Amino acid sequence: MxxxxxxxxxxxxxxxxxxxxxxxxxxxxxxxxxxxxxxxxxxxxxxxxxxxxxxxxxxxxxGPSCVVVPDTGTLRGDILATLGMVDTGTMREDMLLVSGVLRALAGVPEIADAVREQILEAKRDLSRTLVSRAVARGEVPPDADPDVFHVVAPALVFFRVTVLGQPVDEEFLTYVTDDVLIPLLTRQRPVPARAEQKESA
Amino acid sequence: MxxxxxxxxxxxxxxxxxxxxxxxxxxxxxxxxxxxxxxxxxxxxxxxxxxxxxxxxxxxxxGPSCVVVPDTGTLRGDILATLGMVDTGTMREDMLLVSGVLRALAGVPEIADAVREQILEAKRDLSRTLVSRAVARGEVPPDADPDVFHVVAPALVFFRVTVLGQPVDEEFLTYVTDDVLIPLLTRQRPVPARAEQKESA
Structure with a gap:
């Protein structure tokens, strides 16, 4: 043994x-x-x-799947470099693994917990690093949502590959970066009362 | 027979x-x-x-899975009502079906085509209806991306349910609506200049 x-x-x-x-x-x-x-x-x-x-x-x-965010000097560069890793190394393995256990996620709670903790949650830091660097550079407002990358990027990539069966190619990465992530990170967020009074625009 | x-x-x-x-x-x-x-x-x-x-x-x-977008009179109302349907009726069946054929999507091209065409593509109109109504009401700029709801919303919901195993509850729907979809739809898009940076042209 x-x-x-x-x-x-x-x-x-x-x-x-x-x-x-x-x-x-x-x-x-x-x-x-x-x-x-x-x-x-x-x-x-x-x-x-x-x-x-x-x-x-x-x-x-x-163990937890840690990914080091490339430090390219700009938010756009960091996002593109991070998303670009999806096709290679650990990030690729992670995605195949998540696809592989997808049905088990619903039926085998211990596996679901391990996968969520070690593969998905472990990447929350990545999102925060990326955002805090951009805040430090003055590229995004200090109150930018530090988790928005974590919530949005993996979902878009996973859906693209697993459901749509389309490649994570340059066109897609540019769209996700320029038309989704950067607008969400750089927007001026309305002051707190937002939830009630949405109609301001 | x-x-x-x-x-x-x-x-x-x-x-x-x-x-x-x-x-x-x-x-x-x-x-x-x-x-x-x-x-x-x-x-x-x-x-x-x-x-x-x-x-x-x-x-x-x-046949194609058509969903009628509720006409609530506001963009926020329409988005929340549309996303709310994920837990009921056709939209729920659709999501279970997509999960069920997920591995077949990679290995059985005919099934992948049928699912993508009849379940996923069929919903592109939904996104466009929602956006064009909001444009008509003056809630979003006329050049708002008509497909952004189609690209982003299903991916976030699918990832949430299938991978994270979390409910499509009010907190999540409010987040997706107020912190992701409405900001993306209402933003002022930069004038074409940015498009040149995209390699696609």
């Missing part, structure tokens, strides 16, 4: 997440994980009771 | 879409469809070669 943290243990966990990303949690088989990790199924079952336990363990071992 | 358009044919098609929405396309079984439609599997297989054909036929029979 591979002790926690051993190379063998890590290889199995990594294989499990790859299989989830490719086949989806529902279709994931221990055979596929075993084959990919070059381990026997007996070895896997000695350590994990089933795929739920294995995937959970793998998510925890992987 | 149920002739196209017969009540029996329609019942089977309706059952198929319900099963897809509940179990997902991957897990959908003809047994479940037969049981729900109170039909024999033999009857089903006499008419459809397999689940792909059945689901495609069912999507086409269902």
């Amino acid at each position: 591979p002790p926690t943290g051993s190379p063998r243990h890590e290889a199995i966990c990594r294989a499990a997440l790859e299989v989830v990303a490719e086949d989806g949690y529902d279709r994931m088989s221990m055979d596929a994980v075993a084959a990919r990790a070059r381990a026997s199924k007996a070895t896997i079952y000695r350590h994990w009771a089933g795929k739920r336990d294995l995937v959970l363990d793998a998510l925890h071992l992987r | 149920p002739p196209t358009g017969s009540p029996r044919h329609e019942a089977i098609c309706r059952a198929a879409l319900e099963v897809v929405a509940e179990d997902g396309y991957d897990r959908m079984s003809m047994d479940a469809v037969a049981a729900r439609a109170r039909a024999s599997k033999a009857t089903i297989y006499r008419h459809w070669a397999g689940k792909r054909d059945l689901v495609l036929d069912a999507l086409h029979l269902r």
